Amino acid sequence: MNSPPGRATAPRRTPLPVLPFLLLLLLLLLLLLLPLAAPAAGITGRVALPAARTAPVMNQRYEIVSRAGVLATNPPLAVVYLEGDFPAPAAPATVSLPQKDFAFVPALLAIRVGTRVEFPNLDDTFHNIFSYSPAKRFDLGRYRPDEKPVPVQTFDTPGLVTLRCDIHEHMRGLVLVLPTPHFVLTAADGRYRLTGLPPGRYTLKVWLDSRTTLSRPVDLAADSALSVDFP
Amino acid sequence: MSKPEPQSSRSEPPAYTPTHALSSENPKSKIQNRKSLTYRTRLLLAFMLVVSAVTAGGLVLAERNLAAAFSRELERTFAAELGAQRRVQELRQAALAERCRALVRKPRIHAALEDGALDLLYPSAVDELRDIMAPTDSAAPGGLRAEFYRFLDRHGAVIAPPASFAAGALAPVETRQLGLPLAPDSPQLGFIVRAASGAPVSEIITTPIVSGESGEVIAALVLGFKPFSTAAPDPGRSLWLGGRLYFGDHSRAGDIARALSAPPTPGVGASLALDGVPHLLFQQPLNPGSLYPPAAEVNVYPLTAFLDRQRLLRWRILGAGGLLLLGGFAFSRILVNRLSRPVEKLAVDSAAHLAGRVRAEAALESTHEELQRAARFSADASHQLKTPVTVLRAGLEELLAHDRLVPAERESLAALVHQTYRLSGVIEDLLLLSRLDAGRLRLDLVPVDLAALIAASVDDLSALPDASGLTVETDLPSTLVISAERRFAALILQNLLENARKYNRPAGRLRLAVRTTADGVELTVGNTGRAIPAAAQARIFERFHRGAVGENVPGYGLGLNLARELARLHGGDLRLVRSADDWTEFAVTFRPA
Numbered sequence: 084m085n086s087p088p089g090r091a092t093a094p095r096r097t098p099l100p101v102l103p104f105l106l107l108l109l110l111l112l113l114l115l116l117l118p119l120a121a122p123a124a125g126i127t128g129r130v131a132l133p134a135a136r137t138a139p140v141m142n143q144r145y146e147i148v149s150r151a152g153v154l155a156t157n158p159p160l161a162v163v164y165l166e167g168d169f170p171a172p173a174a175p176a177t178v179s180l181p182q183k184d185f186a187f188v189p190a191l192l193a194i195r196v197g198t199r200v201e202f203p204n205l206d207d208t209f210h211n212i213f214s215y216s217p218a219k220r221f222d223l224g225r226y227r228p229d230e231k232p233v234p235v236q237t238f239d240t241p242g243l244v245t246l247r248c249d250i251h252e253h254m255r256g257l258v259l260v261l262p263t264p265h266f267v268l269t270a271a272d273g274r275y276r277l278t279g280l281p282p283g284r285y286t287l288k289v290w291l292d293s294r295t296t297l298s299r300p301v302d303l304a305a306d307s308a309l310s311v312d313f314p
Numbered sequence: 315m316s317k318p319e320p321q322s323s324r325s326e327p328p329a330y331t332p333t334h335a336l337s338s339e340n341p342k343s344k345i346q347n348r349k350s351l352t353y354r355t356r357l358l359l360a361f362m363l364v365v366s367a368v369t370a371g372g373l374v375l376a377e378r379n380l381a382a383a384f385s386r387e388l389e390r391t392f393a394a395e396l397g398a399q400r401r402v403q404e405l406r407q408a409a410l411a412e413r414c415r416a417l418v419r420k421p422r423i424h425a426a427l428e429d430g431a432l433d434l435l436y437p438s439a440v441d442e443l444r445d446i447m448a449p450t451d452s453a454a455p456g457g458l459r460a461e462f463y464r465f466l467d468r469h470g471a472v473i474a475p476p477a478s479f480a481a482g483a484l485a486p487v488e489t490r491q492l493g494l495p496l497a498p499d500s501p502q503l504g505f506i507v508r509a510a511s512g513a514p515v516s517e518i519i520t521t522p523i524v525s526g527e528s529g530e531v532i533a534a535l536v537l538g539f540k541p542f543s544t545a546a547p548d549p550g551r552s553l554w555l556g557g558r559l560y561f562g563d564h565s566r567a568g569d570i571a572r573a574l575s576a577p578p579t580p581g582v583g584a585s586l587a588l589d590g591v592p593h594l595l596f597q598q599p600l601n602p603g604s605l606y607p608p609a610a611e612v613n614v615y616p617l618t619a620f621l622d623r624q625r626l627l628r629w630r631i632l633g634a635g636g637l638l639l640l641g642g643f644a645f646s647r648i649l650v651n652r653l654s655r656p657v658e659k660l661a662v663d664s665a666a667h668l669a670g671r672v673r674a675e676a677a678l679e680s681t682h683e684e685l686q687r688a689a690r691f692s693a694d695a696s697h698q699l700k701t702p703v704t705v706l707r708a709g710l711e712e713l714l715a716h717d718r719l720v721p722a723e724r725e726s727l728a729a730l731v732h733q734t735y736r737l738s739g740v741i742e743d744l745l746l747l748s749r750l751d752a753g754r755l756r757l758d759l760v761p762v763d764l765a766a767l768i769a770a771s772v773d774d775l776s777a778l779p780d781a782s783g784l785t786v787e788t789d790l791p792s793t794l795v796i797s798a799e800r801r802f803a804a805l806i807l808q809n810l811l812e813n814a815r816k817y818n819r820p821a822g823r824l825r826l827a828v829r830t831t832a833d834g835v836e837l838t839v840g841n842t843g844r845a846i847p848a849a850a851q852a853r854i855f856e857r858f859h860r861g862a863v864g865e866n867v868p869g870y871g872l873g874l875n876l877a878r879e880l881a882r883l884h885g886g887d888l889r890l891v892r893s894a895d896d897w898t899e900f901a902v903t904f905r906p907a
Binding site for chain 1 (some may be wrong): 419421422425428432434438526
């Protein structure tokens, strides 16, 4: 009763919080892909994902799990990306990776090198996101839910970055920093679709977990549509 | 001095004379005294022996009980003290372990180890461990503040901190002691020797760091602390490590270390004499099962205070025992005196009695012999006398029968004859008395009619010439049967009647009365005449006693004596009832048939 009205009415606790962010992500991807839309080629396929470790629950939320020191998402997801020489973006993109219900949402975030990532705190308590990963070391310090400006970090080095919270030791997030703007997260059944790809010879890679990255050379003709399945 | 019993002697035995008894008793009683003295001494000695033995036994028992109670108390005290120490230690270690567990869960440390950022390990740890690391200037006494910390990698080797880092200074020789063959999978407690630093020994807790990603032990955190409280150093408390003792009193460390078992085992150790003072030694392993070298807490307690108390108590017991002994002696002396007095008296008395009895027996024997002799003599004499008297009487009667005698001569002869009769009567009486005295008179008791006997006797009396003037009164039942021998009963009656006649006054009275009493049959014979003087009354029953009567009264003083002896022999008695105012009365009792 005496608590501030902002906390008492908590619309953040409504179910299905992931959906708007996924939509936002898709929107961003579309925005990224729009300039390249003209001569674009596409790759579709399916990545054979390992079985989920536990039975999926209704409110499916991806989390980072480790088995024998290998980080992956659960249920398993893969990131498919095209490696090659691509022109640098005019302006650095900005992505949001909020902490919600003591978890990173999404748990696995793929970004292009140079992307700024915001870390809004959507919980009621402090978070302290830091990373000791070689690809990106940073420490945001403690910040409140309503911290302004929202803590932000620019990821300049490709690689896998493990996000941790100094306060909540169980929190794990993965940021896969990729040297390419062409990447996509597979669906739960492993299907993916990469579109708007410029023609050329590339290497198509699939990040499965922190240890496993599959690759396959692809030769993309203009307006072609390839189908590549892994493995 | 007369003895009424027929069988007793006539005179007192010489042994009973007081002078004799005294003269014979004095040396004997001295001997008795000496004997009783030794008896008393012996009794006293026995009592003292018993008292001493009881006291000594009590002392030994008390001492043993006391010693047992003492050692029990000692063990209890030490056990309680050690238990309290151990609990404190356990609590402290639990708190330390908990802190270490909390520390090794820190995300930054995990991040540094898991995300390949070893360069950030110590810098991260310094933040996390800031509150547990002791400030350099404050010596927090035995608290939960660490002196240093190090990380071990997964192979148990020490990860060196950056050179300029405040992870607590450690010399290389000290650092080497932290390492383990492999990072442990459970917390390990150890102790290292601090050769270079101020504190001689540091306690280390090595806590494994388990990766949240792989679940493996990826490293370990070593935290160094001051081993137990050094704020108030207890000289008896020390730490055993690698065969040496740290803390505590250093001067005796060698001796104590030698007395310890290696590796130390828990519990009460041996007693140990240090500088001649016994000490009690306790050892308690501090890190059993640890991968680090074993260490133990060693407690050495001097028993001086306890021994002093024990000595004091022993003295008290001895004092109490001494007092008890003295009291016992005094008591036993009193008891001995009281006990020995009757015994001594008994001894003296019995000795006196013995002597007296011996004397009495001797006297009795001699008296008996004397008596026998006298009785025999009397009997012999009487017997020897009877014959001549009879012969004399026969001769005299023969002379009297002669016709030629002038009347004067005849009268003289008749008197002589009469005298012979008297003589033979005396002889008869003496014979009878001697037989009585010798105890050789056997009665042949038959029922005798006393009334008839009296009637006959009165008839005889009235026949006598000088009894003509007497008035004889009788008060008799018609028949009255008594148990007696007839001739002796007649003799008693005759003697009494004769006395009554003899001592009567002319024209006097004579009274005979018989009545039945509780004791038997009593016959009283009374007569008028001069009374017996009071002084003589007690002696009239003596032999040959004759009252102060004139010589004209016939008799020889045997009659009453004989009558009494005979009456007593019959189970009755003869006594003088009264003799005064012209009346003398005797009473004789008989047994009824």
